[in-house]
Amino acid sequence: MKRILLIVGGGIAAYKACELIRLLRARGHAVRCVLTEGGSHFVTPMTLAALSEDQVFTTLWDLKDEAEMGHIQLSRQADLIVVAPATADLIARMAAGIADDLATTLLLATDTPVLAAPAMNVRMWQHPATRRNVARLRADGITVLEPDEGAMACGEYGPGRLPEPTAIAAAIDGALTPVEPVLAGRHVIVTAGPTHEPIDPVRYIANRSSGRQGFAIAGALAALGARVTLIAGPVSLPTPAGVDRVDVETALDMAAAVEPALPADAAVMVAAVADWRVAPAPQKVKKTGDTPAFVLIENPDILATLSHSPQRPSLVVGFAAETEQVLNHARAKLTRKQCDWIVANDVSGDVMGGEANAVHIVTADGVDSWPRTGKDEVARGLARRIADALMGAA
Structure with missing residues (x-):
């Protein structure tokens, strides 16, 4: 039996917390609830107490509960803290380290793993402030699920709905499973992010890769015990725990960094390496009325070079970011590059720079298509699959 502390935030989706409690209790878990002031406008302490069969906590100023610093005990007695629904306001206060009520105070005082299930209006979810706050929480080690997409109580449509209780319960099961x-x-070598190819001292050729998927994969592999060398293009993401990071800028830099990182058991080439570069001008190119002519020079093919290297890892995984005919292009790339897997995705939407991804793993044996989910979830799934492949080849 695991002990789960459920923080119920304010929002119409708070009613789904009742079903979540029922599911968790059916799994044999003990559930204790903290109900925020906003949440109490949608569900009552009596309802949560009846479903959890335990006391419900609502305030930091309860003399009886706080006589022995009850918020500290609450924060540390659980095996997992779950915030559902996690509203935009609650996420913002968590990211800022604010502790102005029972929920945020115990979240700041805990060293227990935390899982948050967001729920808010689509525009609030897509607002840059919320995106920054979510990124901050994930960098701090908090698991933030991707919200569902659909019709909302406000009448709008899009991502922001609280994930269904069954999905949250499944994520809780995953968080409670010890990682061997x-x-x-x-x-394992992982490349991530874009490369910047200088045109002159102030301009460069680049793409929209954020590096988030590659960094998540590096972190997931390290969590499974691997020694990970992360060769990162110019991004400002924090280095995942337990990962050795090498920062580069250009495709030539990245190619030069891969070779000394060998030997390796596996290489996961997630980076969106620029296909071409130019011979950069020594000074800033000025407007003269004439359009400057740049001669494109093809960059080295890092993936193909690694696949044919005398020090080739036993598993070489390439990535294919496509905007059309995703599977056809991925199959062709698998043959052309002579790697073992191609992880293909359609980047014609918001994948580059976004938090979610839907991938197809293309191998000589066929295609395994995964539904759209958070990049952290994709990373954990790929890390497990890589582990299975390496252990099977041992």
């Missing part, structure tokens, strides 16, 4: 260091003693 199955890749201990293995070395």
Whole structure:
């Protein structure tokens, strides 16, 4: 039996917390609830107490509960803290480290793993402030689920709906499952992010890759015990825990960094490497009325070079970011590059720079298509699959 502390935030989706409690209790977990002031406008303490069969906590100023610093005990007695629904306001206060009520105070005082299930209006979810706050929480080690997409109580449509209780319960099961260091003693190279190819001292050729998927994969592999060398293009993401990071700028830099990182058991080439570069001008190119002519020079093919290297890892995974005929292009790339897998995705929407991804794993044996989910979830799934492949080849 695991002990789950459920923080119920304010929002119409708070009613789904009742079903979540029922599901968790059916799994044999003990559930204790903290109801925020906003949440109390949608569900009552009596309802949550009846479903959880335990006391419900609502305030930081309860003399009886706080006589022995009850918020500290609440924060540390659980195996997992779940925030559902996690409203935009609650996410913002968590990201800022604010502790002005019972929920935020115990979240700041805890060293227990935290999982948050967002729920808010689509425009609030897509607002740059919320995106920054979510990124901050994930960088701090908090698991933030992707919201569902659909019709909302406000009449709008889009991402922002609280995930269904069954999906949250499944994520809780995953968070409560101990991670075995199955890749201990293995070395994996991961490339991530874009490359910047200078045109002159102030301009460059680049793409919209954020590096988030590659960084998430590096972190997931490290969590499985691997020694991970992350070769990162110019991004400002925090280095995942347990990962050795090498920062580069250009495709030539990245190619030069891969070779000394060998030997490795696996290489996961997530980086969106620029296909071309130019011979950069020594000074800033000025407007003269004439359009400057740049001669494009093809960059080295890092993936193909690694696949044919005498030090080739036993598993080489390439990525294909496509905007059309995704599977056809991925199959062609698998053959052309001579790697073992191609992880293909359609980037014609908001994948580059976004928080979610839908991927197809293309191998000589066929295609395994995964539904759209958070990049952290994709990373954990790929890390497990890589671990299975390496252990099967041992």
